[in-house]
Amino acid sequence: MSDILSLPAGVRAHGAELDQLLRDVHERRREFEALGYVPQDIIDRFKAMGVYRSLVARRFGGDECSPAEFCRLIERISQADGSTGWVASFAIGPIYLSALPVPTLERLYAEGGVDQVFAGGIFPPQPVQAVEGGYKVSGRWHFSSGSMGADVVGVGIIPPAEGGAALPRMAVMRRDQIRIEQNWDVMGLKATGSNDLVADGVVVAQDWTFVRGGASSLDTPLYRYPALAFAAQVLAVVALGIGRAAIDEVLQMAGGRKSVTGAPNLGERVYVQLEVARIEAELRAARSWFYEAIDDIWRVLVAGGRPEDHLVSMLRLSATHAARVGADVARRAQMLSGMTGVYEASPLAQQVRDAQMVTQHAFMGDITYQNAGAMRFGLAPLPGYL
Numbered sequence: 001m002s003d004i005l006s007l008p009a010g011v012r013a014h015g016a017e018l019d020q021l022l023r024d025v026h027e028r029r030r031e032f033e034a035l036g037y038v039p040q041d042i043i044d045r046f047k048a049m050g051v052y053r054s055l056v057a058r059r060f061g062g063d064e065c066s067p068a069e070f071c072r073l074i075e076r077i078s079q080a081d082g083s084t085g086w087v088a089s090f091a092i093g094p095i096y097l098s099a100l101p102v103p104t105l106e107r108l109y110a111e112g113g114v115d116q117v118f119a120g121g122i123f124p125p126q127p128v129q130a131v132e133g134g135y136k137v138s139g140r141w142h143f144s145s146g147s148m149g150a151d152v153v154g155v156g157i158i159p160p161a162e163g164g165a166a167l168p169r170m171a172v173m174r175r176d177q178i179r180i181e182q183n184w185d186v187m188g189l190k191a192t193g194s195n196d197l198v199a200d201g202v203v204v205a206q207d208w209t210f211v212r213g214g215a216s217s218l219d220t221p222l223y224r225y226p227a228l229a230f231a232a233q234v235l236a237v238v239a240l241g242i243g244r245a246a247i248d249e250v251l252q253m254a255g256g257r258k259s260v261t262g263a264p265n266l267g268e269r270v271y272v273q274l275e276v277a278r279i280e281a282e283l284r285a286a287r288s289w290f291y292e293a294i295d296d297i298w299r300v301l302v303a304g305g306r307p308e309d310h311l312v313s314m315l316r317l318s319a320t321h322a323a324r325v326g327a328d329v330a331r332r333a334q335m336l337s338g339m340t341g342v343y344e345a346s347p348l349a350q351q352v353r354d355a356q357m358v359t360q361h362a363f364m365g366d367i368t369y370q371n372a373g374a375m376r377f378g379l380a381p382l383p384g385y386l
């Protein structure tokens with residue numbers, strides 16, 4: 001599952017370096033939780049090995065990898081630490097930003113390079129005032145994951161003429177134009193630094209705004225891939241990585257000392273063997289469908305076609321399913337560990353909390369099942385689903 005050849009080309013050239021980085025991440029995960037964010041030295045190492053250029057267009061010097069390659073990268077990082085995988089997943093930023101006008105993109109990458117980190121705070125979208133030079137942006141936005149390491153940020157706005165728009169518009173600005181309020185105090189994914197962004201009268205030119213989930217200004221298969229579905233996938237795959245790590249943790253425990261009661265080693269117990277086989281099968285099945293749904297659409301795009309809506313729906317449904325299976329697997333793995341898995345020193349405790357947090361994201365809510373089910377009956381989904 002972690003074959004280096006399945007990762008983005010830029011990262012493949014740093015295989016040994018990536019392995020060492022992920023070992024470091026796993027060892028430092030509690031340090032990251034105490035900080036409340038992934039520290040800058042880790043972000044810089046991700047930049048150096050090409051994580052943040054993975055989805056940047058080749059015309060600007062990026063790798064423009066496939067969605068499957070990028071998701072496998074995030075899955076692998078998440079096996080080391082869920083929060084770090086979550087933060088790395090926002091290397092999807094170039095997909096959002098591709099909705100900017102091409103001249104703006106040319107300036108963005110010429111001035112800041114292809115390894116820039118983008119973070120966004122979309123909700124709640126704030127009304128803005130039209131002024132000379134663009135829009136005057138003020139307000140507060142929640143859930144800006146990875147903002148502590150960002151070079152560029154985006155915030156949700158409502159221009160005067162777009163009060164009823166179905167999808168939010170985002171205003172892009174430099175990180176130093178905005179204030180981060182570190183108020184991320186939650187049960188899991190503690191190191192994602194999903195803090196509030198606060199702006200006070202920042203003037204943003206209109207051509208530095210875009211509709212999140214809107215049409216890309218670039219016309220290659222990657223940028224025709226359904227953006228909102230991709231946004232859900234890169235988060236859901238974090239739970240797949242965590243689920244894999246939780247199973248591996250139980251397997252590593254299996255050869256340990258016998259119970260103080262004289263019971264057999266963990267791996268010798270029949271109920272443990274049965275349950276490990278079940279969760280292994282369930283995780284692999286969810287993962288297979290997740291990547292199959294990606295491949296179904298990617299083949300259409302590479303051939304120059306437009307994916308049918310039912311294929312896009314399967315991207316959303318398989319992502320929600322993967323997130324929930326990953327969380328369930330982590331919890332059941334912890335149950336097998338007995339009291340060992342409740343101590344913070346055990347990775348299982350953090351893995352359970354992190355995986356559960358993935359399922360709490362709006363993209364992974366029951367609304368996915370409602371929309372996917374409605375479409376199976378030939379009915380229209382709610383706005384924003386596709």
